[in-house]
Amino acid sequence: MSLPTEAQRFTRSIRIAVNYKYVPYHLCLVETEASRAMSCSISSPISSHLRWMPPSPKATGKFTCRVSPRMSLNNNSDSNFSSGGDNLIKAIGKVLWGASLPPGLLISTVRTGWNSAWQIMMSQLAPSDSSGGYTRPPSKFRLSSQNPTATNLHLYVGLPCPWAHRTLIVRALKGLEETIPVSIALPGQDGAWEFKDVQVQGNDVLVPGRDRVNGCRRLKEVYGLRRGGYNGRATVPMLWDVERKEVVCNESYDIIEFFNSGLNSFAQNPGLDLSPVELKGKIEEWNRLIYPNVNNGVYRCGFAQSQEAYDAAVNDLFSILDKIEDHLGSSRYLCGDELTLADVCLFTTLIRFDIVYNVMFKCMKKKIVEYPNLHGYMRDIYQIPKVAMTCNLEATMDGYFRMLFPLNPGCIRPVMPSGCEHEALTRPHNRGSMASADKSLPVFAA
Numbered sequence: 001m002s003l004p005t006e007a008q009r010f011t012r013s014i015r016i017a018v019n020y021k022y023v024p025y026h027l028c029l030v031e032t033e034a035s036r037a038m039s040c041s042i043s044s045p046i047s048s049h050l051r052w053m054p055p056s057p058k059a060t061g062k063f064t065c066r067v068s069p070r071m072s073l074n075n076n077s078d079s080n081f082s083s084g085g086d087n088l089i090k091a092i093g094k095v096l097w098g099a100s101l102p103p104g105l106l107i108s109t110v111r112t113g114w115n116s117a118w119q120i121m122m123s124q125l126a127p128s129d130s131s132g133g134y135t136r137p138p139s140k141f142r143l144s145s146q147n148p149t150a151t152n153l154h155l156y157v158g159l160p161c162p163w164a165h166r167t168l169i170v171r172a173l174k175g176l177e178e179t180i181p182v183s184i185a186l187p188g189q190d191g192a193w194e195f196k197d198v199q200v201q202g203n204d205v206l207v208p209g210r211d212r213v214n215g216c217r218r219l220k221e222v223y224g225l226r227r228g229g230y231n232g233r234a235t236v237p238m239l240w241d242v243e244r245k246e247v248v249c250n251e252s253y254d255i256i257e258f259f260n261s262g263l264n265s266f267a268q269n270p271g272l273d274l275s276p277v278e279l280k281g282k283i284e285e286w287n288r289l290i291y292p293n294v295n296n297g298v299y300r301c302g303f304a305q306s307q308e309a310y311d312a313a314v315n316d317l318f319s320i321l322d323k324i325e326d327h328l329g330s331s332r333y334l335c336g337d338e339l340t341l342a343d344v345c346l347f348t349t350l351i352r353f354d355i356v357y358n359v360m361f362k363c364m365k366k367k368i369v370e371y372p373n374l375h376g377y378m379r380d381i382y383q384i385p386k387v388a389m390t391c392n393l394e395a396t397m398d399g400y401f402r403m404l405f406p407l408n409p410g411c412i413r414p415v416m417p418s419g420c421e422h423e424a425l426t427r428p429h430n431r432g433s434m435a436s437a438d439k440s441l442p443v444f445a446a
């Protein structure tokens with residue numbers, strides 16, 4: 001049915017703007033005297049959503065449909081429209097998504113709209129190369145050779161973030177908690193980091209809270225306090241110079257190297273060196289392998305925008321995990337008997353793997369619990385004093401599943417998989433007596 005012609009007299013008309021699943025629709029409901037039926041014209045910026053509607057001959061981005069006379073606007077009828085706004089909305093819902101809509105059309109309609117929206121979101125949130133492979137933007141603020149003054153520093157982190165988690169672990173192991181106070185953000189509805197006091201059970205794990213130094217509500221505001229302002233991505237971790245009101249660094253590896261060796265006169269554990277000179281070469285070799293294929297590799301799987309890009313990423317990821325599994329069969333840590341920065345970097349990805357990446361980033365070929373050496377190694381590091389406190393598994397799952405909207409639009413948070421909870425992670429790992437037989441790095445083809 002087409003829209004009423006001018007010759008027809010309208011008895012009533014209603015215009016209404018509705019949002020359905022974040023898409024604005026404009027509906028115009030018109031009742032004509034002649035037919036005592038109602039016509040409904042609907043327009044939307046994403047007109048492909050409306051392909052299911054029978055188009056009028058004159059349709060130019062507008063579509064019309066006939067609705068039952070029971071939905072008349074006439075107050076005397078038993079109309080769905082006659083008793084207030086709620087019923088009107090319900091009736092419009094029926095018009096838009098009613099039982100009469102064939103499921104195939106519903107799916108193809110929503111698919112077209114969702115795919116377009118997804119492509120737009122992903123191109124902004126997860127930049128990709130021409131083949132659809134995720135390309136992580138470089139960090140903007142790097143540590144220069146001149147180290148900042150320790151007494152003026154503040155660390156901003158978010159608990160779900162694996163990069164920020166590295167800084168929390170090294171800060172804890174070096175005993176820098178008093179020297180470097182921390183503010184812990186959590187992802188807001190729009191995915192940006194914000195500060196809030198949250199209700200907490202137990203005090204054996206770090207929890208999000210307020211901005212303890214600048215009193216800001218959002219991390220973006222903190223970045224904006226620097227001289228000259230800031231319009232880029234407000235990422236964690238971020239090291240802040242309190243006195244100069246300046247971002248010192250927002251690159252995790254720079255920060256952990258600085259925490260490891262740049263603050264020894266303030267550290268409670270200055271003797272711990274996670275990057276000794278004699279192991280630097282090995283650490284770099286492991287990082288070169290682990291960063292692109294595992295740390296960033298899981299993101300390359302999750303943010304891939306083409307099948308080819310995903311296939312390549314998932315293949316790289318699991319072939320390197322297999323090789324690390326082999327290596328850890330004869331070596332307690334990556335570089336031998338001592339924990340290094342390379343282990344810290346691998347650990348923060350492993351601890352998120354089964355609870356998040358396995359499902360959400362489609363890293364489903366295997367779970368870490370299925371790798372005996374990797375799983376024992378992960379438990380070994382988890383059980384190092386103060387490390388477990390930095391691992392808020394609940395906040396991590398919440399952060400990814402509730403807030404990473406483009407990958408989980410329904411925002412439903414799955415249950416914690418068994419074997420991943422604190423109790424399972426504290427089971428014996430039996431790696432303490434392991435002597436590293438071969439300390440050289442195996443040669444990998446990847």
Ligand SMILES: N[C@@H](CCC(=O)N[C@@H](CS)C(=O)NCC(=O)O)C(=O)O
Binds near residue numbers: 163236251252
């Ligand atoms: N290369 C950076 C990556 C930091 C990063 O991507 N952090 C994410 C959280 S996991 C973030 O804050 N994203 C917020 C945004 O992009 O707006 C590092 O290692 O520090």
